[in-house]
Amino acid sequence: MSTNFLVTGGAGFIGSALCRHLCTNVKYQVTNLDKLTYAGNLQSLRGVEKLSNYRFVQADICDGIAVSNVLFENNIDIVIHLAAESHVDRSIDGPQNFIETNVVGTFRLLNASLNYWRQLGAEQQKTFRFHHVSTDEVFGDLPFDKGIFTEATAYAPSSPYSASKAASDHLVRAWFHTYGLPVVISNSSNNFGPFHFPEKLIPLTILNALEEKLLPVYGTGANVRDWLFVEDHARALEVIATKGNVGESFNVGGSSERTNLDVVKSICDTLDRYRPRMNGESYRDLISFVADRPGHDRRYAIDTTKIHRELGWAPRETFESGLDRTVVWYLQNEQWWRPIRRHLYAGQRLGEATP
Structure with a gap:
């Protein structure tokens, strides 16, 4: 018997990685519901778009009728909710x-x-799951020298983005406690990997470097993030959705804390190996420090003890191996990122986006 998944936001970075991962299991039927906003890209799904166990539906999660139709028409067993700004x-x-x-x-x-x-x-009710995918940013930030986010950490969002995700987390828990909807929640650290939208730190740095542009770093670059390779995250989402206990949350991280400056330097060093500059200098010479953004969280760090212990998940990629794969992918897939990059630079502020 097959399991029918509904992935919202499946044309985005993490969502497309999840769809590609789930579709490798012939016992899964995957319906991808995506509005196709600026960050949604069906080119990220070329490898699965013709598979018999994959279907795409263009719709907005704010359209309750459209969502309801998709649920009933596809006899959905598990919703994995990734659609988000x-x-x-x-x-x-x-x-x-x-x-x-x-x-x-x-x-x-x-x-x-x-x-x-x-x-x-009754039987399908018991196995149905609503898996809400969130972020470690809902917890606020940590001092540079101590502390770690656990599933019990109090919420303290700093930005409009993290506040909106915190609000959605609370709604999901309320629908569980009040109405009994069987939910699970996951909060992940920063993701990276192939198909990452070019306004985010790692792909932005790679592509700016290839085009001999400055590599912007906020403040002094001291802000720390825990980095998780996106394919490892996709595996975690599957195991949480299928095996996680109802009503619980799970932190997902790569146990790879790096300062933003160290991340940029690592990208430069990797590019120095694979695509040396014509002038023989290091890409590090392109690093440029810019004014910090408002409310910039200092440090995120994820405790993944629970998901290791209860569900047996652990990342397979280190930061170094994942970054190597990511840089090589961007070098080999200009046809994917070039049209997006061209659009971002078409007189828009996004061409100057920073981490």
Whole structure:
């Protein structure tokens, strides 16, 4: 018997990695629901688009009727909810879209899922899951020299983005406690890997370097993030959705803390090996420090003890091996990133995006 997944935001960075991963299992049927906003890219799904166990539906999670139709038409067993506005800089400049998508959209998706779940047979009700995918940014930040986020860490979001994700996390828990909807929640650290939208730190740095542009780093570059290779995250999402206990949350991280400056330097060093500059100098010479952004969290660090202990998950890639794979992918897949890059530089502020 097959398991029918609904992945919201499946044309985004993490969502497309999850769809590609799930589709390798012939016992899974995968429906990808995505609005196709600026960060959604069906080119990221070329490898699965013709598979018999994959289907794409263009729809908005804020459209409760459309979501309901998808749930019933595909007899969904597991919802993995990734659709979200996710770029902190964009949330600072225009928070309204983040409230509408991340808060209102999650509310509409929860209501549609609850109505659907209530109409299932008793056995399918027991196995149905609503897996809400969130971020470690809901916990705020940590001192540079101590502390780690656990599943019990109090919420203290700093940006409009993280506040909107915190609100959606609370809604999901409320739908579990009040209505009994069987939910699980995961909070992950910073992801990286192939198909990453070029406004984020790692792909932005790679592509700026290839084009001999400055490599912007906020402040002194001392801010610390825990980095998780996206394919490892996709594996974690599958195991949480299928094996995680109802009503619980799981932290997912790569145990790879790096300062932003160290990340940029590592990218430069990797490019120095694979694509040396014509002038013989290091890409490090392109690093440029810029004014820090408002409310910039100091440090994120994830405790992954629970997911290791209860579900047996652990990352397979180190930061170094994952970065090597990522840089090589961007070098070999200009046809994917070049049109996006061209659009971002078409007179838009995004061409100057920073980490």
